Amino acid sequence: MKTMLNAKTAIGAALAGAFALGALAVGYSAAQQKDEKPKASHAKVSTSFSETEEEEIGDIVRAYLMENPEVIIEAVEAYRVQLQLAEVDRAKTAAAQNLALLLDPATSHVAGKNPDTAKIAVIEMYDYHCGYCKRAAPLITDVLKKDADVKIVFRELPILREESAYAAEMALAARDDKKFLDFHFDMLGASGVLTEDRVDAMAKKHGLDVAAMKKEIASGAIPDMIQANHLLAQEMGVDGTPAFIVATLDGSYVDVMIGWSEERLKDMIAEAKQAG
Secondary structure, eight states, X not given: OOOOOOHHHHHHHHXXXXXXXXXXHHXXXXXXXXXXXXXXXXXXXXXSSOHXXXXXXXXXXXXXXXXXXXXXXXXXXXXXXXXXXXXXXXXXXXXXXXXXXXHOGGGSEEEESSTTTOOEEEEEEEOTTOHHHHHXXXXXHHHHHHOTXXXXXXXXXXXXXXXXXXXXXXXXXXXXXXXXXXXXXHHHHOOSOOOHHHHHHHHHHTTOOHHHHHHHHHTTHHXXXXXXXXXXXXXXXXXXXXXXXXXXXXXXXXXXXXXXXXXXXXXXXXXXXXXX
16 A cells, blocks of 8 residues: 655645646746747656556645645746746846947937946937836936936837837937937927827927938938847847846946836946946
C-alpha cells in the first residue's frame, strides 16, 4: 500500500498548481493582446509520480483551490510582476546599449537650464496625443527651468493616431530652433486632434518657417529619424507612451520607466545624481 502524501507536500503541490494556472492565464492573456493564437500542447508531462499519485495530487490541488480561490489571483499577480520586471530589465539593457543613439542631438531636441554641463539626461519618448505625456509636461518644464544638473532629450514616438506622425515630423523639423520648446508644449497642451492645419497654424504662431520645415520633411531625413526611434523603442520593448530613460552621461546609471509616475521619475533622477 502506497504512503499517502503528507499535508506539506499537498499544500506545496496545490501552490505549484495554482502558480502554473496563473502563468497559463497571464500567458494566454498576453498572447491574446498580441493577436496571437495560443499554441496547444498535447504532450503528456513526464513525472516521477505513479498514475494513482498524480490523481491524488490533482484531487488535492482541485480541493485546495476550490477552498482558497484567492491563491489563483495571487499567482496571476505574482507572475504579472515577474513579467514586468523582465520587461524593465530588457528595456534597461537595450537603453544602455543604445545610449549614444538615444542622446544624439542630431535626431532630437536637447534642452535644459545648462545642458552643456549637465551630467544627467532624461530622455522622453512621447506622442502629442498622449494624455499621460500631457500630464508629465509640468514636471518636465520644472526640470528644464530649475535643475542645472539635468538635460531633457525630446524624442518623438508617434504611435497613437495617424495625425501624430505629422506633428512629430514638424517638431523634429524645428529641433534646432530656439522656438522648439514653445511649439512643443503648445502642441502637447492642445486638446482634440492635431490636424495638419492646426499644427501649421501653431508653427506659424511661434514664428517658425513652415515652408522650410515641410521641405526638410519631404527630403526623407526626418521620417527616417522617426523610424529609427520606433526601432529603438522596439528593441527596448517600449510599446506605449510616455517612456522615460534616465541616465548618467557615462552610462554608470541607466533606468527606464514605461508609463507615467511623477514620484518614480523624481526618484530616478535622484538615483542618477547619486550614482553620478
